[in-house]
Amino acid sequence: MKFVVKAWSNGKARTGLLQLTNCPNSIETPSLLLSTRKGLPLFISPDLLPSLPSPDSHLLQFSPLHFLEGPSPKTISSIGGLHQMLGLHEYGYAAVPRDSIQCLPECNSTNKMGASFETPCGRSLVDYLFLLIKPVEYIEMISSMRPNLWTTLADEVPAWVSDKRNKTSVDRTVKWLDECIAKSPAGGAVFGSIVGGSNIEERQRCAQEVAMRNVSGYWIGGVGLGESMDERPSLLNTVTDKLPEERPRLISGLGLPEEILQGVAAGVDLFDSVYIYQLTLGGFALIFPLNIMEKNLYDFQSTDQGSDGTKINLKATLYRKDTTPIVEGCSCYTCKNHTKAYINHLLNVHEMLAQILLEIHNTHHHLGFFRSIREAIKEGKFEQFQKKFIRSRRDHLAASVASV
Amino acid sequence: MALSFEVLGRFNRARAAQLTLPHFVCQTPLFMPVGTQGTIKGLTTNQLEEIGCQIILGNTYHLALRPTSELIDELGGLHKFMNWPRALLTDSGGFQMVSLLHLADITEKGVTFQSPVDGKPMLLTPEESIQIQNRIGADIIMALDDVVKTTITGPRIEEAMYRTLRWIDRCIAAHKRPHEQNLFGIVQGGLDPVLRDICVRGLVDRNLPGYVYFPSMNSVQVQGQNVIGLNSIQPFRIYAIGGLAGGEDKDSFWRVVAQCTAALPEDKPRYVMGVGYPLDIVVCSALGADMYDCVYPTRTARFGTALVPEGVLKLKHKAMADDTRPIDPTCACMVCKNYTRAYIHCLVTKDAMGSQLLSYHNLYYMMQFSRNLHSSIIEGRFPDEQTYLIAEAVALVFGLNVKMVWWGWFPKGDVPEWVCNAMEVAGIDISSCCAPFPSSQD
Numbered sequence: 080m081k082f083v084v085k086a087w088s089n090g091k092a093r094t095g096l097l098q099l100t101n102c103p104n105s106i107e108t109p110s111l112l113l114s115t116r117k118g119l120p121l122f123i124s125p126d127l128l129p130s131l132p133s134p135d136s137h138l139l140q141f142s143p144l145h146f147l148e149g150p151s152p153k154t155i156s157s158i159g160g161l162h163q164m165l166g167l168h169e170y171g172y173a174a175v176p177r178d179s180i181q182c183l184p185e186c187n188s189t190n191k192m193g194a195s196f197e198t199p200c201g202r203s204l205v206d207y208l209f210l211l212i213k214p215v216e217y218i219e220m221i222s223s224m225r226p227n228l229w230t231t232l233a234d235e236v237p238a239w240v241s242d243k244r245n246k247t248s249v250d251r252t253v254k255w256l257d258e259c260i261a262k263s264p265a266g267g268a269v270f271g272s273i274v275g276g277s278n279i280e281e282r283q284r285c286a287q288e289v290a291m292r293n294v295s296g297y298w299i300g301g302v303g304l305g306e307s308m309d310e311r312p313s314l315l316n317t318v319t320d321k322l323p324e325e326r327p328r329l330i331s332g333l334g335l336p337e338e339i340l341q342g343v344a345a346g347v348d349l350f351d352s353v354y355i356y357q358l359t360l361g362g363f364a365l366i367f368p369l370n371i372m373e374k375n376l377y378d379f380q381s382t383d384q385g386s387d388g389t390k391i392n393l394k395a396t397l398y399r400k401d402t403t404p405i406v407e408g409c410s411c412y413t414c415k416n417h418t419k420a421y422i423n424h425l426l427n428v429h430e431m432l433a434q435i436l437l438e439i440h441n442t443h444h445h446l447g448f449f450r451s452i453r454e455a456i457k458e459g460k461f462e463q464f465q466k467k468f469i470r471s472r473r474d475h476l477a478a479s480v481a482s483v
Numbered sequence: 484m485a486l487s488f489e490v491l492g493r494f495n496r497a498r499a500a501q502l503t504l505p506h507f508v509c510q511t512p513l514f515m516p517v518g519t520q521g522t523i524k525g526l527t528t529n530q531l532e533e534i535g536c537q538i539i540l541g542n543t544y545h546l547a548l549r550p551t552s553e554l555i556d557e558l559g560g561l562h563k564f565m566n567w568p569r570a571l572l573t574d575s576g577g578f579q580m581v582s583l584l585h586l587a588d589i590t591e592k593g594v595t596f597q598s599p600v601d602g603k604p605m606l607l608t609p610e611e612s613i614q615i616q617n618r619i620g621a622d623i624i625m626a627l628d629d630v631v632k633t634t635i636t637g638p639r640i641e642e643a644m645y646r647t648l649r650w651i652d653r654c655i656a657a658h659k660r661p662h663e664q665n666l667f668g669i670v671q672g673g674l675d676p677v678l679r680d681i682c683v684r685g686l687v688d689r690n691l692p693g694y695v696y697f698p699s700m701n702s703v704q705v706q707g708q709n710v711i712g713l714n715s716i717q718p719f720r721i722y723a724i725g726g727l728a729g730g731e732d733k734d735s736f737w738r739v740v741a742q743c744t745a746a747l748p749e750d751k752p753r754y755v756m757g758v759g760y761p762l763d764i765v766v767c768s769a770l771g772a773d774m775y776d777c778v779y780p781t782r783t784a785r786f787g788t789a790l791v792p793e794g795v796l797k798l799k800h801k802a803m804a805d806d807t808r809p810i811d812p813t814c815a816c817m818v819c820k821n822y823t824r825a826y827i828h829c830l831v832t833k834d835a836m837g838s839q840l841l842s843y844h845n846l847y848y849m850m851q852f853s854r855n856l857h858s859s860i861i862e863g864r865f866p867d868e869q870t871y872l873i874a875e876a877v878a879l880v881f882g883l884n885v886k887m888v889w890w891g892w893f894p895k896g897d898v899p900e901w902v903c904n905a906m907e908v909a910g911i912d913i914s915s916c917c918a919p920f921p922s923s924q925d
């Protein structure tokens with residue numbers, strides 16, 4: 080893995096190029112990692128993946144814990160690793176234990192031996208299982224899967240834990256980092272995990288410790304676990320201030336476009352995409368304009384009932400007879416082939432094709448959002464971009480409140 | 484008439500044909516996947532084209548409930564609504580009403596049923612069924628038939644047969660788009676050859692574009708148990724649910740098919756409704772049938788079962804957990820080219836992707852199977868020539884080859900008797916396959 084920073088805008092926002100050995104083209108950052116379940120997007124089958132913008136869509140994130148029920152590390156290894164098992168040879172895989180959907184950190188069951196995760200067991204959605212993963216087991220999984228990059232095991236805690244627990248979390252995460260590095264297999268780039276909850280001092284301490292280690296990049300964990308949006312910029316900045324500029328920073332747990340902008344403003348390069356999954360399952364489609372800098376604020380404000388300015392709910396009866404695509408002019412498979420009326424019908428009758436089409440459009444649209452962020456940074460206008468985006472959202476919300 | 488049917492090749496009673504419909508030129512024998520609500524579960528329309536689907540079946544009853552036929556009509560028909568450029572077929576809706584709704588009753592007027600929306604009594608007449616199907620706009624539409632419950636036997640079968648014939652006249656009269664949509668009639672008459680004969684002749688006199696068989700049975704075995712009272716006119720739904728019918732019942736099935744194919748005109752397509760097991764398709768095709776539909780390939784995929792030349796492969800089974808082979812090493816589909824059984828094993832019945840990938844493979848298998856049947860019937864068109872040994876001709880007729888089909892399905896040479904009987908009537912000698920597969924020939 081190679082990474083170079085190309086341009087800066089308004090202080091810390093930056094664009095860069097990430098080159099992975101098996102991907103023919105380097106990927107521009109800030110960039111989105113597509114969330115997967117067992118290595119494939121939730122609903123987009125591998126033959127439909129090439130319809131997404133390339134190479135933007137070539138970064139995939141997975142949790143090694145998804146494979147605890149099989150195939151065994153031995154089998155995955157004999158198949159030839161994750162790329163071979165999934166038939167996606169020109170895609171980059173990033174391993175992060177927590178997936179923000181089905182594998183959530185469970186700090187009460189985590190102990191000094193290893194990190195604990197809450198994960199659904201069996202077919203029932205109400206039965207949960209706590210999995211305790213030790214660094215040595217985690218490394219064994221990584222060795223068999225051979226991802227392009229992987230994050231070290233972390234003890235993530237929610238924002239409301241005591242200072243004492245937060246301190247323990249940092250101590251453990253740094254200790255596990257050393258264990259992981261010591262046992263790390265050849266190949267894949269190691270991303271050192273940084274935690275510290277919503278405590279500025281602990282965040283700083285953790286970032287400093289990790290920055291001293293020999294790693295290829297950094298993973299900012301313990302985000303999206305109860306901290307408020309207002310306190311987040313200072314927490315993120317505390318971390319990135321301590322990190323060397325030349326290495327990439329990956330974050331998990333930020334979803335909303337506003338949150339992504341907060342991350343970019345703090346100098347984060349790679350983001351996961353649980354947001355797309357949540358939108359898709361709720362029947363939502365992203366619709367906000369991507370050419371934000373050229374757009375009049377007025378154009379932003381769709382007056383649709385089902386809309387909040389950034390997304391629409393296709394379950395709304397409003398779309399029953401709407402024969403237009405989700406976004407006019409969108410070049411995704413869904414918008415080129417299907418109408419809002421059809422997706423509305425599919426949602427009404429609970430057909431899986433609705434989720435397939437929505438995941439395709441939402442992924443496509445979110446990748447487009449990242450592209451406009453990169454363009455704004457290259458033009459040195461990231462701050463204006465962020466302000467304009469947030470103001471238009473606020474205006475829209477105000478307008479819809481006023482109209483009620 | 485919005486249909487042309489050209490027989491391209493024959494092997495005794497089996498035929499390979501080109502069926503030209505308003506939206507697509509199809510090659511028969513063909514299998515139609517069931518897309519109940521205007522979508523095949525878990526697949527996009529461009530994937531269906533890639534797989535080679537020629538006709539998709541939509542269920543009138545479901546589409547009429549949601550999104551309603553009026554809405555489909557207003558938005559330009561089902562083809563446009565679901566963006567499917569190839570052919571579509573809709574059923575009459577009658578079968579679903581009788582099988583899904585408890586209080587369905589049949590009178591001369593039509594099928595009376597309780598509305599699932601507000602519980603009020605509703606009436607589906609032959610005229611209404613056709614009107615709804617005219618709005619949906621499929622290439623092939625089905626006449627409403629009198630659906631017989633098997634608990635009532637005897638004269639009721641005869642009454643249903645005559646009523647079906649009277650209703651077909653009402654359907655023909657109500658059909659507003661005969662130049663864009665083809666109305667298919669349904670052959671009724673239970674197991675009684677005389678009634679079947681009357682019905683076939685009645686339909687032939689009406690010169691419909693195509694015919695459908697509903698071979699009927701009084702009792703059907705489901706997983707070894709005799710089940711009486713299941714709907715007699717569409718017994719194959721029962722197979723689709725997963726039970727294996729007993730030999731005797733299968734015997735009734737092929738005999739009805741054989742009688743109907745022998746009696747119907749050569750220049751019209753013949754559709755055996757609800758049949759979807761590969762073996763049943765082979766037998767029916769040998770007897771001269773052309774079209775099939777079944778939910779089996781996609782439903783079984785959702786439960787983790789893959790169709791393979793040897794029969795089925797249960798991906799859920801523990802043995803698959805570390806099996807690094809593809810589902811079917813001889814299959815050229817996207818799934819088999821990329822994935823191991825071990826990987827599919829960890830997806831099935833847990834993740835949406837498991838049923839997406841297995842449905843893809845299973846439909847690809849059915850389409851490849853149909854294509855092989857088609858080309859082998861054409862290639863086997865001169866079986867008398869010395870170029871083909873009998874066994875090879877048999878192999879050609881059944882697509883794939885002898886090893887893959889017969890010895891694959893029945894490696895011990897235990898071809899069921901009903902299959903042997905049916906094949907004999909079809910003029911195909913499979914005696915060479917009714918012996919264990921010699922290992923030296925692999």
Ligand SMILES: [Zn+2]
Pocket residue numbers: 405406409410411412413414415440443
């Ligand atoms: Zn789109």
Ligand SMILES: [Zn+2]
Pocket residue numbers: 810811814815816817818819820844847
């Ligand atoms: Zn396959």
